Amino acid sequence: MAFHVNDAEFDAIFGRVKDGHLPFGGAPGTFDDGEINHWNGGRGVYFKSSDGRILELMTVPL
Numbered sequence: 373m374a375f376h377v378n379d380a381e382f383d384a385i386f387g388r389v390k391d392g393h394l395p396f397g398g399a400p401g402t403f404d405d406g407e408i409n410h411w412n413g414g415r416g417v418y419f420k421s422s423d424g425r426i427l428e429l430m431t432v433p434l
Contacts, residue, residue: 374428382415382431394419400428 377385386408389396396419398407403426409416414432421427 373425374430376433377429377431379415379431382417382429385429386417389417389419400426 386396395404395406396408396417397403397405398409398417399405400418403418403420411430412432412434414430416428416430416432418426418428
C-alpha cells in the first residue's frame with residue numbers, strides 16, 4: 373500500500389516508524405537499509421506494518 377502524504381504527515385508517521393524500531397528502507401526491495409529515497413525531489417520510505425503488510429510513504433508521487 374502506498375500513501376501520498378505532505379511533509380508534516382511524513383515526518384509524523386516516519387517518526388512513529390523510527391520510535392517503534394521498525395526496519396525501513398529506501399526502495400521496494402530493501403525494507404531494512406535504514407535509508408529514505410528522494411525520488412522526484414520528495415521523500416519516500418518503505419516499511420512493513422506489524423501485520424506484515426508492505427507500506428510506502430511518499431511526499432511526491434511518481
